Amino acid sequence: RFVVLAQLALVALVAGIFYAIYGWNRAGAAGFGGLIATGNLLLLEWRRNRTDSGPALSASQSIRVLYRSALERMALVVLLFALGMGVLRLEPLALMTGFIACQAGLVLTGLRRKN
Numbered sequence: 191r192f193v194v195l196a197q198l199a200l201v202a203l204v205a206g207i208f209y210a211i212y213g214w215n216r217a218g219a220a221g222f223g224g225l226i227a228t229g230n231l232l233l234l235e236w237r238r239n240r241t242d243s244g245p246a247l248s249a250s251q252s253i254r255v256l257y258r259s260a261l262e263r264m265a266l267v268v269l270l271f272a273l274g275m276g277v278l279r280l281e282p283l284a285l286m287t288g289f290i291a292c293q294a295g296l297v298l299t300g301l302r303r304k305n
Contacts, residue, residue, distance in 0.1 A: 193299050194235070197228050200295040204288050212284070219280035223288025226270045230263050231296055237262070 201224030209217035237259045241247070247255065271289075274280045 193296065194228065194231060196299045197224070197231060197292050197295055200292050201225060201228060201288065204291045208284055208287075216281045216284040219274070219282075219284035220288035220291075222270075222274050222278070222280055223285040223290075224292040225288075226267060226274070226285075227289050227292035227296065229270065230267055230293075233263050233266055234259065 201221055204224055205217045205221035208220040237255070241255055271285070274285050275282055
């Protein structure tokens with residue numbers, strides 16, 4: 191929960207900075223990019239919880255789950271970027287900045303929690 195809340199706070203921060211500098215359109219794009227990263231994290235956590243609560247897996251089953259999860263997450267990110275840039279016509283730089291900032295926040299909070 192801490193990581194998700196930290197990532198949502200980072201989404202709000204990045205969108206707020208874009209709003210202060212560029213206005214609503216780019217703030218929305220940055221927020222959408224951050225929400226893509228958050229959706230990616232939520233899918234990862236859902237898959238992890240589902241695997242942890244199930245029966246013990248063999249090594250080959252674990253690898254299959256790992257690959258399937260990676261493919262699902264990649265597909266989610268690609269589809270949401272396509273939605274954001276293609277259908278919604280959001281500003282690409284703001285969209286990518288929001289996504290990268292939230293992914294970096296995920297890495298930093300993950301590193302901090304391990305120490």
